[in-house]
Amino acid sequence: AQKVTQAQTEISVVEKEDVTLDCVYETRDTTYYLFWYKQPPSGELVFLIRRNSFDEQNEISGRYSWNFQKSTSSFNFTITASQVVDSAVYFCALSIASGGSYIPTFGRGTSLIVHP
Amino acid sequence: DTAVSQTPKYLVTQMGNDKSIKCEQNLGHDTMYWYKQDSKKFLKIMFSYNNKELIINETVPNRFSPKSPDKAHLNLHINSLELGDSAVYFCASSQTRPPADGYTFGSGTRLTVV
Numbered sequence: 001a002q003k004v005t006q007a008q009t010e011i012s013v014v015e016k017e018d019v020t021l022d023c024v025y026e027t028r029d030t031t032y033y034l035f036w037y038k039q040p041p042s043g044e045l046v047f048l049i050r051r052n053s054f055d056e057q058n059e060i061s062g063r064y065s066w067n068f069q070k071s072t073s074s075f076n077f078t079i080t081a082s083q084v085v086d087s088a089v090y091f092c093a094l095s096i097a098s099g100g101s102y103i104p105t106f107g108r109g110t111s112l113i114v115h116p
Numbered sequence: 117d118t119a120v121s122q123t124p125k126y127l128v129t130q131m132g133n134d135k136s137i138k139c140e141q142n143l144g145h146d147t148m149y150w151y152k153q154d155s156k157k158f159l160k161i162m163f164s165y166n167n168k169e170l171i172i173n174e175t176v177p178n179r180f181s182p183k184s185p186d187k188a189h190l191n192l193h194i195n196s197l198e199l200g201d202s203a204v205y206f207c208a209s210s211q212t213r214p215p216a217d218g219y220t221f222g223s224g225t226r227l228t229v230v
Contacts, residue, residue: 033215035218035219037218037221039157043204043223043224044221044223044224045206045208045221045224047217047218047219047220049218050215050216050217050218089157091159093219095215098164098171101147101164101166101169101171102147102210102213102215103149103161103164103171104161104219105161106158106159108156108157108158109157109158109159111157
């Protein structure tokens with residue numbers, strides 16, 4: 001069975017603060033894929049990043065960075081110098097092979113509120 | 117061009133009715149999914165389907181059924197709607213192989229059962 005835990009239900013910050021969203025996953029598979037999605041108030045789900053289990057390199061994309069640590073089964077997401085437009089619900093997801101399909105399991109999401 | 121499109125965007129209906137939500141993807145993906153997002157934002161997989169296999173989440177009532185006329189479409193039929201079915205339903209698609217580009221979601225259908 002696979003599981004994703006996002007322990008932070010809601011985070012509130014003031015603009016320009018850095019914020020880290022935590023994601024802890026559980027799986028017995030050695031090959032798996034991790035994702036982050038953003039759901040702004042408009043409701044759509046926007047893909048941010050994919051990381052596979054055999055690539056532990058961290059990644060930076062503009063103000064966004066991701067820290068993948070297999071030793072702690074974590075895939076945390078940091079937003080540097082947060083902006084009001086970053087306000088959204090952020091989902092971490094885990095995908096493993098099931099037959100021929102890869103069905104993602106989502107965490108319960110972290111609601112990020114960035115105040116001006 | 118919309119990659120994954122769902123219709124309708126909003127659906128209000130009475131208890132006991134039967135309704136369908138349509139989903140189409142133009143990405144050439146092999147696999148399509150239906151997710152239910154409840155009022156607390158929890159995303160729960162309902163179905164996963166490709167041309168070989170339908171995987172059903174065992175917790176989904178059999179009032180819900182996916183119908184796929186072809187690889188680019190996966191419609192969701194719901195019979196005898198109940199108040200608890202009110203939610204946002206998302207269609208998604210991906211390549212069957214490890215999804216390098218992640219899962220592409222439609223914009224969602226907000227279903228309200230009154």
